[in-house]
Amino acid sequence: MIVNDILNIINSAQKIYISTHIMPDGDCIGSSLALYIALKRVGKNVKVILDDEIPLHYRFLPYYEEIISPDICENDSPDLFITLDNNDIERLGRSKNIFFKAPNSLCIDHHPLGKVMFSKFNYVDTNASATAEIVYVIIKSLSVEIDKDIANCLLTAIIADTGGFKFDNVTPYTLNISADLLASGADIKKINEIIFDKMSIEKVKLLSKVLSTLSVIENGKIGYIYLNKAMLEDCGASVSDSEGFINYVKNIDSVEIAVMFRIEDNGVRVSLRSKDFVDVNKIANKFGGGGHKKASGCFIDNNFDAVKNVILDECRRSLWLEWHSECIQT
Amino acid sequence: MIVNDILNIINSAQKIYISTHIMPDGDCIGSSLALYIALKRVGKNVKVILDDEIPLHYRFLPYYEEIISPDICENDSPDLFITLDNNDIERLGRSKNIFFKAPNSLCIDHHPLGKVMFSKFNYVDTNASATAEIVYVIIKSLSVEIDKDIANCLLTAIIADTGGFKFDNVTPYTLNISADLLASGADIKKINEIIFDKMSIEKVKLLSKVLSTLSVIENGKIGYIYLNKAMLEDCGASVSDSEGFINYVKNIDSVEIAVMFRIEDNGVRVSLRSKDFVDVNKIANKFGGGGHKKASGCFIDNNFDAVKNVILDECRRSLWLEWHSECIQT
Incomplete structure (x- = not known):
């Protein structure tokens, strides 16, 4: 055509x-x-x-x-x-x-x-x-x-x-x-x-709060932040204001996998981003989610600590598996 | 030629x-x-x-x-x-x-x-x-x-x-x-x-801290943040990491004048930005500084509270003076 x-x-x-x-x-x-x-x-x-x-x-x-x-x-x-x-x-x-x-x-x-x-x-x-x-x-x-x-x-x-x-x-x-x-x-x-x-004042306040939760593990290769309802209420912000926050984590020099946890009433929504070589779609798939190689997400109906543990474990595994296969290929 | x-x-x-x-x-x-x-x-x-x-x-x-x-x-x-x-x-x-x-x-x-x-x-x-x-x-x-x-x-x-x-x-x-x-x-x-x-982890941490100081006055038309040495030390960051932070304030919908105060040992360094009509160069000039219409700066050797008061007073004055002349012109 x-x-x-x-x-x-x-x-x-x-x-x-x-x-x-x-x-x-x-x-x-x-x-x-x-x-x-x-x-x-x-x-x-x-x-x-x-x-x-x-x-x-x-x-x-x-x-x-x-x-x-x-x-x-x-x-x-x-x-x-x-x-x-x-x-x-x-x-x-x-x-x-x-x-x-x-x-x-x-x-x-x-x-x-x-x-x-x-x-x-x-x-x-x-x-x-x-x-x-x-x-x-x-x-x-x-x-x-x-x-x-x-x-x-x-x-x-x-x-x-x-x-x-x-x-x-x-x-x-x-x-x-x-x-x-x-x-x-x-x-x-x-x-x-x-x-x-363009940003609302609520979004700037929420950004400050969410970024204050930043942690990195595995020599800075995995970075994560979280967001809960109290933060939204404190800032008068809505969930959509947090769009794009995960990129601040992804953009950190050392980070290969960035994670944002959004703690909801009945579980935790997980957003995943990778910078270069990790396929975060595979990680999301394991928990019934999906997306693309470099941007994916899933929802897990468990408490924050439990979700954080399983997700970060999976991130570690993917990081080192794909890191090694990357080294072998190049 | x-x-x-x-x-x-x-x-x-x-x-x-x-x-x-x-x-x-x-x-x-x-x-x-x-x-x-x-x-x-x-x-x-x-x-x-x-x-x-x-x-x-x-x-x-x-x-x-x-x-x-x-x-x-x-x-x-x-x-x-x-x-x-x-x-x-x-x-x-x-x-x-x-x-x-x-x-x-x-x-x-x-x-x-x-x-x-x-x-x-x-x-x-x-x-x-x-x-x-x-x-x-x-x-x-x-x-x-x-x-x-x-x-x-x-x-x-x-x-x-x-x-x-x-x-x-x-x-x-x-x-x-x-x-x-x-x-x-x-x-x-x-x-x-x-x-x-690209961002360093120190910069992301500093961004979170500096944005947590955000205040707005005059119905949100003036917004300001500040940065002190303790924040830099807490984050392991350097002053150059704060470059661009003032834009987060300028980008807030309602803001016309954005100010960042950098508190130093012997005074306060002031950065000023305007979005549309205020000439912040004029404000900086009054304190021996300079720059352009929409981006300027000055240094005042006084304590933070004193500097904040004189600068915000001058911002208020410029805002309303230029607001009125803007209204008359258009």
Whole structure:
């Protein structure tokens, strides 16, 4: 499937609904809004539906307030349903019901195809740093001018999915597209400030408290922190404020495995990160969790001390096993 | 002066010394090393001299160990002395003595020209995000291939001077050059990790302690933290570990003025940052300090309570004065 095929599919539809995954991030929101603006511009009857809240910090994006809940249009049947940045139909949430009523469906994504190809047409480019890179090409092919609004949506998406051009998914193409978006009026400074720098006072207080629990073992190769309800209450913070705290541990020079324990009423939620060679997905798998090689998590219904002991034991084991296999390989 | 003139100046010299400012940063080191590699490649007898230490985190750059102190070559007289990223001859440190012995000198910079044009030739482009952008053009014009080493030096320089593509000095050209450097083998992930993410365990502990001192006043518009010797000792940290802590305060949603007090034996060092409209340079000036509109500092030889009171009073005054003038203007 090439971009021309996508244009044909779009051209043959008038009523087009766009949706994306629940727990939305910068890429899926930015890509959806950019495509929404472009399709409206070429005269389509278009809606973005999303079965979740837009996170507060993405509410600076143009037209975010026109994103609607699937409840509002549950009886609609669009000609074409486009899903962006999503390889799992269940992650459409209740938008799924409308998806099934569309005679044509198109999945545009940069994640590997899921177990089930749920869309009729699929355009997947796993080399794209963000779905926004693919949407950029489609908008260009539609001959829609990339104006300031579209540029801000797409650059937000790319910056969010590349950690601000920091991850190794950034390609020369990513930067060339971003150059064009900047030239079209995107505000790179503002986008970065909003996504990465902005903090609430509660979050800063919580960061101080959580980092004060830092311990390292195994010559500094394993580092861990914890968070409990009392800390949240003391700071007036919510659990989502602790997002990203584990990176402070991972970024310590000596650390290979970083762990954050979140102590809840009925057990402990464990987040795991590795820097270079340990596969923390394997560790999480042993406790019924999962994720990726360098970022995973699990939940264990036991008390903090017990959970800490089993997790740190498993971390030690992985560290030395993989350390040795690393030494043998190199 | 155009790039061709620079090529003529370089072509007419055989022994070329490159130097840059003391307290070196990523741009000046990366630019110097990139030009060093390129000039060696075209057969020049070239040295980089620097009257300061290379910060530890830039010691991953290729050929950094070939940078020499001006002591080692104080009797040399090069045909051409190139200063990079520096508009003030005093900031050459002791390299100045060698500078004066060169019949030709060339200043390549992106800062506005200083009070005195100390070089015979000057190529200044204040639109460049980093001096590295200008060096990139020169290397291309010399027909030297941008290999992995040069690419890593130049991309490090650009990333350092743009805060990782976050500041408003980033232009489409910056991103297009960076795309080319990435295609030439620069490691964008590693560079970012080394410059921005790496932390010592002592720094993480100190961050926790210093952020625990956070207070806000004036409806959250002024935020301040402090650091004393006991904290440094408790964490085994040094003063330089506290670099950047003030940004956590500045990044709080409500904050317009952020202050960090560093309590020393004979007084208090005050750092000031503003987010949008307050000119903190004016505040620092009142106490014999200085800086820029949005980042300044001063030293007051009094006890912490006294310093805190006068500084916060001045912050309140500036906040409301400039707030009102802002309201009148807009």
